Structures are given as structure tokens and as C-alpha cells.
Amino acid sequence: MKILIIGNGFDKAHGLPTGYKDFIGYIEEFIGYFVDGDDYECSEGMVKLSRTMDLLGYKPEFISLIQNNAWIEYFIERQSFLGDKWIDCEEEIKVIIALFELRYKGPEDIEKINIDNWSADHFRKVFNNICMRLNAQNENEQVANKYSSIPIEEMFIHLRSFTRAFEIYCLCINQATNEYATKHNLKDAAIKQHISKQANTNTIITDANSILTTTIYDCILSFNYTRTYENMYGLDENNKQKLDSTRYCYIHGIAQSDAKEINMVLGIDDTLYGNESRSFFSYAKFKKYFQRILFKTGSEYRDWINSIEQRAPNNLFNVHDVHIIGHSIGSTDHEVLKEFFDVWCHNNKVRITVFYHDAESEIRVIENTIRMLGRDEVIQRVRGRDWTIRFANQYDKNVGIMKHHEELEHQIW
Numbered sequence: 425m426k427i428l429i430i431g432n433g434f435d436k437a438h439g440l441p442t443g444y445k446d447f448i449g450y451i452e453e454f455i456g457y458f459v460d461g462d463d464y465e466c467s468e469g470m471v472k473l474s475r476t477m478d479l480l481g482y483k484p485e486f487i488s489l490i491q492n493n494a495w496i497e498y499f500i501e502r503q504s505f506l507g508d509k510w511i512d513c514e515e516e517i518k519v520i521i522a523l524f525e526l527r528y529k530g531p532e533d534i535e536k537i538n539i540d541n542w543s544a545d546h547f548r549k550v551f552n553n554i555c556m557r558l559n560a561q562n563e564n565e566q567v568a569n570k571y572s573s574i575p576i577e578e579m580f581i582h583l584r585s586f587t588r589a590f591e592i593y594c595l596c597i598n599q600a601t602n603e604y605a606t607k608h609n610l611k612d613a614a615i616k617q618h619i620s621k622q623a624n625t626n627t628i629i630t631d632a633n634s635i636l637t638t639t640i641y642d643c644i645l646s647f648n649y650t651r652t653y654e655n656m657y658g659l660d661e662n663n664k665q666k667l668d669s670t671r672y673c674y675i676h677g678i679a680q681s682d683a684k685e686i687n688m689v690l691g692i693d694d695t696l697y698g699n700e701s702r703s704f705f706s707y708a709k710f711k712k713y714f715q716r717i718l719f720k721t722g723s724e725y726r727d728w729i730n731s732i733e734q735r736a737p738n739n740l741f742n743v744h745d746v747h748i749i750g751h752s753i754g755s756t757d758h759e760v761l762k763e764f765f766d767v768w769c770h771n772n773k774v775r776i777t778v779f780y781h782d783a784e785s786e787i788r789v790i791e792n793t794i795r796m797l798g799r800d801e802v803i804q805r806v807r808g809r810d811w812t813i814r815f816a817n818q819y820d821k822n823v824g825i826m827k828h829h830e831e832l833e834h835q836i837w
Contacts, residue, residue: 425732425744428641428653429764431757432510433750433781435652437818438635439829439837440597441469442650445508447590448499451490459487469837476596485683489589494582496589511754517583518692518756521710524576525695580709587690594649594679601655604836635827641747643671645725647757649679649688673722675760676712687719693756713759729763733770742773747825749779749818753792762796768805768812775811779818779825790815 435442441450446469453470466474477483490496499506499513506512636657644653658670677687691712696704708714716723732744746764753761767774778793780786793813794802805813816823829836 425643425728426641427643427645427728427744427746427764429645429647429746429748429751429761430653431647431749431751433752433785435597435648435650435750437750437781437826437829438601438652438656439835440601440650440652441473441837442594442597442648443508444506444510444513445503447593448496448503450593451496451589452500454486455490458483459491472600472837473593473596476599477592480595480599480681482592482595486589486592489585489592493585493589494579495586509752511752511756514690514692514754514756517710518695521692521707522695525704525707576706583690583710584686587688588683588686590690591649591679591686591688595681598651598655598679600837601650601652604834605656608834635829635832637825637827641670643673643725643728645673645675645728647676647751649674649677651678671724671728673724673728675716675722675725677719677721687721689715689719689721691715691756693759712756725760726763729767732767732774735771735773742771744771744774746774746776747779748776749825751778751789752785753778753789753796755792755795758796765793765797765813772810772812776813777823778813778815780815781818786815786817 432442441447450470450473453466454474457466457470458474474483477486495517499516502516506516634656640657646653654672676689679688680686689712691710691714694711694713695707709718715721735742735744744767748761751757751761764774765776768776778789780789790802793815802813805811806815818824818826819828
């Protein structure tokens, strides 16, 4: 079995503006031009996205979602202090929720709060900032700082509005990737590659308009909300050669047109442990595990894991490759990723390759893998011929699986 696990870096490697700062930057431009009526020249990406949003009929809804949104205003204000990845956004939410949980559970003195070097004074500023944006700020600071006044429901409603706004943004990206794939016949190339796989050949179809340079995967686990892999490399659903279709699992949901059907997960990993995690649920709705249950997102990947565990590991031909690309192995997704790394305990024919795109990301994915598994296990598994974990440059001519998007004959975005 061959499994591909993709994070936001996969979209970014295709030149798509799906990063956290891309989205916040677009909102800033959008508000300035369409809401405030500022007179300035818009970027090419802003014009392209807005034209697609108009075409799809989402602009009025998008405006209503981003206006007076507490989280959007907060992130715009804080963006110079944050990184450009979604993990940075999630970590910021995580710190805020952890602080609010401490204050909500109360009898702790606010002066004792100190998480990730956040002082009590900074906590007060953040608390009052969020409350003020939710119109919950009281003129009396003592009343406003009481944990009973924390507007939990309003905070979550604003976060879901932020999520729906990004869903609309992703739908516009999906439109662009689908049009690109159709225009340059990428699905025809994927079909040819699929046929070569069925014939047990080693033929790899490379295309001047395709970034992936590897064979078709059996399963795709996506942490993204976009359909980039499916649009660019998935087989044509109407093609009769679709014999052994690739299986997809969108673990955090998928961008959908109907706002009532939104199932996108945007949250954090759990901030509570032990008995607290089983008894204190005031902020549970902000956490990914709870949202995955609430919005019934994909769990098909567990069937893939079960299938691998049940196959005989002593069969020389039963090697299973798991490729992880565009993911920092950040802590907010350890709960899911660790399940794949732990399959090795049941089947030592599982090989996991974590791809990175530059020297900085190489260090980051190694560090985060050690945080997830522990130093000793990582050292044990990366050594020798029988490695079960390796770290590789995604653009390496020998072991990489991608081309730089600048190498494409035609740019996607």
C-alpha cells in the first residue's frame, strides 16, 4: 500500500496562496478595497480571487463573515508577531484558550498565570482585546476580568465565521486548480499513469504542467480543505479506466459550497490532561478532536491502518510506504500522525518518509518528530538499511517526489 499524507505545504508547493498569512493578507486587501473603499492598486492575486468569488456568487456572504469578526481583527493586529503557517495561527489560538481555561476554572490568581512567557499583564490585554471585539467588554475592569464574563459562545461563533470565510476562499482556489488541470489535460496523464500501474510497470508519467513526479497513490490523507491533489492528479470519475480508484480521507473536512454543510475543522490540540480532559468541556468545541466528532469528518484512514496491521510483515513484497509532504509534524496533529508512526509496532514493513522543502523545514520536522515519538525511538528507526523513518528533500533528484512550481510550463496561480 502506498499512502500520501499532505498538509498545507503541499498546496504552497503548487504556488497556491493557501497559507495563513495569504488569507489574512487577502482579507486586509478585500476590506480596504470593497468595504472601506480605499483607493489603491490591488494585487494580481486579490483581483483573481475576487473575480472568482464574484463568479461563484460568494462575495456578499464573505463580506458579512469578515466584518467585525473578533478573531480576524485580532490576527490582523498580531500578524507581525506570528509566522506565516497555519500551525502558527493554531498555536496562537491554543495559548489564548489555555489562558482562558485557567481563568475560567478559577480560583487561580491572574497574577500567577504565565504560559509560554505570557505575563499576567499581557493576558489582561488579550482578554480585554477579545472581549472588546465581541462587545462583551465592561467599563469596570474588575468585572471584565471575572472569569464568569468570558464570552465562550461568542468566541466560538466568531471562529466558525472565520472558518467559513476561509472555506469560501478555498472554494475559489479549488476552482483555479480544476480549471488548470482541465486546460492542461493533467487527468489524462494520471489515467495513463494509473494504467501503467495496473500493468505492473515502473513507468512514471511526467508532465511539463505537473508538479508530482511519482506514481499514483492508493490512499490520500489530507489535512487541507482544498481538493488540490484530487483536482490535479485524481482520475476522471467518468473514465472507464478507473479500476482501482485512489481513496481519500479529508481528516479536517473539505470546502463545500453550502454553508449549512460546513464540516471544516479549525482548532487546536487538547490543552487539558488526565481527569480534567474528561470533566471540563467549556472550551472543548475549540479543539480538533471534538470538532472531528461534532462535524463527522473523515476517519477512513483508520481502515487503511487496520489493513496494514493485519498483513503479514514477514512477506518481502508487503512493504508499505507512507509519504508525508507539506506538513510540519506540528503538535496540533500529533494525535492523528502518531497512529501511522505506531503501525511499525505491528508491521515492521512500514516505511515513513517525511519530506521537507528547505534546510529550515528539515530541522523543524525532525524536531517535531522527536517531540512526538521521543529521541530514542527516532534514533532507532532512522538507522541502517532497515530504516522505518527517513527525512528527505522533496525536490531531491533521487528520492524527491516533486518539482519546483517555477519549473512548470504554465503557472497554476
